[in-house]
Amino acid sequence: MAIRTKLVAGNWKMNGLRQDGAQLVHTLKERVAEAGGALGCDILACPPATLLSEVGGILAGSGIALGGQDCHAAPKGPYTGDISAEMLADLGCSHVILGHSERRHGHGETDAEVRDKIAAAWRAGLVAILCVGETQAQRQAGDAVETVMSQLAGSIPCAATAAKLVIAYEPVWAIGTGLTATTEDIAAMHADIRRRTPNGIRILYGGSVNAGNCSTILTLPEVDGALVGGASLNADDFWAIVRSYATE
Ligand code: PEP
Secondary structure, eight states: OOOOOEEEEEEOOSOOOHHHHHHHHHHHHHHHHHHTTOOOEEEEEEOOGGGHHHHHHHHTTSSEEEEESOOBSSSSSSOTTOOBHHHHHHTTOOEEEESOHHHHHHSOOOHHHHHHHHHHHHHTTOEEEEEEOOOHHHHHTTOHHHHHHHHHHHHSOTTOOTTTEEEEEOOGGGTTTSOOOOHHHHHHHHHHHHHTSOTTOEEEEESSOOTTTHHHHHTSTTOOEEEESGGGGSHHHHHHHHGGGOOO
């Protein structure tokens, strides 16, 4: 069985001015250099689009990858305010987060739109990080698994492989709230997702992962890393999460 390299990804969302972003990644870059290769995971920074160029320049050669937070499905055209997958790749991105609940719920993105965006990411050579997750009402109604499976069925193009796609299971009610799913619920949902996705795919957990709870959540056998929002904005907190996978 192929080893699934762990991944800790920071989703900065709409946070950070140039100086904050530069300081944060300079610190992370120093810590990676000090750790000298004993990290046990891949690291990804997904700053806002305004910081991709500058942050990408600082991260060059650091071993920390760069990702976008969304992309348009078209390669170019009359889409004011949007960014194409090709533009992200041109800035040095290797990954893009797609279908985040803040896009699904805040911008009305549908599974079909997310699927087109994933295809666009692949067209540009990017790895797509597909976010799925149920709302609190859906979990309380006993529909959590059905909701997530339906999102997977509707959002993943048929050409999916483990090399091109990462899944992030993020219960909507756990994002930015300080609440986390129980370890039993996380393990069960990850196992369900694994049964319905390509062999060897990485499945991250996201939803209020922080320095205090990371060692419990990230060491679950079905969890291949984390998508981290709030705690990725603080170098010490993000680094503590990365260190969950330290090999020495
Ligand atoms: C996210 O935005 O993907 C996320 C998980 O946020 P937070 O860690 O702040 O809950």
